[in-house]
Amino acid sequence: MKKALFSIASLTGIFGLSHAQHLECGTEDQTYEQFIITRDLADKIRANNTASKNTQLITYVAVQAHLIGMDDGTGYVSANSLNNALSELNRKFADINVQFYFKGTDFLYYPNSLYHSGNQTDAETLSFSQQNSSNNSMNLFLANSVKRGGSGVGGWSYVAPSSQSFNITWVVNGQLDDDKTTPHEFGHYFGLSHTFNNSTNATVSNRELVTRNFNEPAPRLSANCDTKGDFICDTPSDPRGNGNAAVTNCLYSGTVTDANADLFTPLVNNMMDYNFCAPYLFTNGQNDRMQFTGLPIVTNSSTFTLNAPETPQPVPTNITSTATDYSNQFALNWIDNSTVETGYLVEAKAEGSTVYIPVKGVMKNIVTANNFSKLTAGTKYNFRIKASNTKSNYSAETALIQFPALCGNNNITSCSPGNATDANWNIENVKITQNSTTLMQNLNSSCSSGSVGNYYATHIANIAAGTTVTLEAKAKASSTGSAYTAYVKVYVDWNKDNNFDETTEKVIQQSGFNGITQSFLIPSTVAAGSYRMRIALTTAGSGFTAATSCRVSFGEIEDYQLAISNGSLSTKEHEFESAGVYPNPVDDILYIQSNVEYKKFALYSAEGRLVMKGNVNDNKIDVSNLEKGYYVVEISDNKLNTVKHKILKK
DSSP states (O other): OOOSOOSOOOOTTSSOOSSTTSOOBOOOOOOHHHHHHHHHHHHHHHHHOHHHHOTTSOEEEEEEEEEEEOTTSOOOOOHHHHHHHHHHHHHHHGGGTEEEEEOSSSOEEEEOHHHHTTOSOHHHHHHHHHHHOOSSSEEEEEESOEEETTEEESEEEOSSOOSGGGOOEEEEGGGTTSSSHHHHHHHHHTTOOOTTTTTTOSSGGGSOOSOOOTTOOTTSOOOOTTTSTTSOTTSOOOOTTSTTOOEETTEEOOOOBOTTOOBOOOOTTBTTSSOOOSSOBOOHHHHHHIIIIIHHHHTSOSSOOSOOOOOOOOOOEEEEEOOOTTSSOOEEEEEOOOSSOSEEEEEEEETTOOOOEEEEEEETTOOEEEOOTTSOTTEEEEEEEEETTSSSOBOOOOOOEEESOOOOOOOSSSOOTTOTTGGGGSEEEEEEEETTEEEEEEOSOOOOGGGEEEOTTTOEEEEETTOEEEEEEEEOOOTTSOOOEEEEEEEEOTTOSSOOOTTTSEEEEEEEETEEEEEEEOOTTOOSEEEEEEEEEEOOTTGGGGEETTEESSEEEEEEEEEEEOOOOOHHHHHHHTOEEESSSBSSEEEEEOSSOOOEEEEEETTSOEEEEEEOBTTEEEOTTSOSEEEEEEEEOTTOOEEEEEEEEO
């Protein structure tokens, strides 16, 4: 029997991969007999170890990073990527109360072109790993090319190793920080198989069935999810590797069937598949498997531990933010008081929450962090920072900071008040009318400081939802009286996230001689409240490409307020408008409260990606498997009338 390397040697291209540039995993398939050995060992450990029974305590796991480069000392993976990958690991494994930190005051470096390029044999890889592995931490080996059986893979790991000989995980440099590969390999380390484990087994009875009914009537076969596949029943059976099992643009369109002639419905964004369809998630069953099987084994080995000492050091101080409105950026800055850090990890806590979420990692000696893709626009956060080679030695938390700050005009070639020539490029007159009635007007506004005019608090148009208004925006003529073709974009921040979406929030894109006059509709579905309207005007010859919500050339940006009140709705519209969902935020079950019978639902990520869809049963939607974050739920009736709500998954 193979000693411990369980999972799969599935290589790029065998399954209609949506993102063929990603290398897949080199961990082998796990048999049921191997799983039983692992499960029984974990049960024995938990029965005899009181500490392993307390799942509420945080388990801190040390990680020794082994970086493999060229003979000349070049080609090592970026320390910035390594720290950011650690931050993502901490975010993903927080659900099982596991947090990671780096061992020591620096990473281990190996100038070795042969191993950097992955041209060694599997036996040489194992020997190299065993000779250099630490026995008081996980061992993460990183190289430019990682191979198993002579073929390139994204990484591999032993499944729940109980011996130091197999306390080994490898990840390819190019996928270290993709939010998928490293958590995937760590999932193996903590006891998980692929969702498609044994899906192509030559013996069909060794494959997992689609059904989850353990009492199917003959001649149908009953569920076998507890003994086949990944041995977890809340991960749908996955036919990956079979013919006619394609995933295209993150949608499963396969026609292959199982032994019951059932079609498969795999979860294409599961962390332990290989579809690269964000947002990636572990199911509750997978979290339980890691917490109650893998974790007890790897933390109770007789030949290694995972508790290398953390590195004592002073915490960062003076955390500040460049998040003021119209500053065109969001960044955290701090004073680095340490000389022994391996990097820094930034965590954020949303307003009203009690939970800090890891959101960013940076390399040592860096005192600024930006590009916070894990934060939700339109939310206020407290922040705290710690060194990546400490467990819980945090800085003081910041006051609440709005993310992101409202952008200004990120272009120096715009109007400026002190220049007689380029002052001609500004917005001069703005007027909103409805049925010949002027609702708001701003005349002779001239060029504003920073080429952004903020009239949000002073110039307000009161408008009823479901009605149409007309906007007039004129450019200033030159000092000689000549005029220009003005290219104008108008946005309304409907979701109040301080961003202006080019697709969903742009209400006007129009050009005209020295300005435009154009009507637009206030949707009937907009809730009553105050909304920021942004006008971006350019007179540049390149036209609309010279104007975005945060950047205009040869022009100006101006902001105004639309005060929306509820319009009058028909009886049917009232029924749809009153449809509510609760609780919000939600843990597991989302309930629909409405007089309308809704039949179908679709859930979209904050980025607009379809995450899940299905039928509404008893006015309930099960969202327990969703990753934490903001989503839009769309519910519809038989006539395809739809209502959308923004929800927060806790």
